[in-house]
Amino acid sequence: MYAIIKNGGKQYKVQEGDFINLDKLDAQPKDVIKVTEVLAVNDGEFKVGTPFVDGAEVELEVVTSGKAKKIVIFKKRRRKDSKLKKGFRREYTRVKVTKISA
Secondary structure, eight states: OEEEEEETTEEEEEETTOEEEEEOOSOOTTOEEEEOOEEEEESSSEEEOSSSOTTOEEEEEEEEEEEOOOEEEEEEETTTTEEEEEEEOOEEEEEEEEEEEO
């Protein structure tokens, strides 16, 4: 059984027991988050919502929060003596999928 959920403008395909990194959420470790924005679910038969599946829900348990590896943005304009270097670290919340109910 798997589901496709929406969080933070992104879509994730999840199964029970999966770990995923979502955008930073205000939650402490061991908190339970219920996601009702389920776009599709497959429990033997494939159900697609318009836009969300009615009655479908995914339970997530917060494991930890942190920052991802640094991404370096480097722009250079050749022959112009112009360079720009920026760094960015995405903050995330790591969650475990505990239950999918359709």
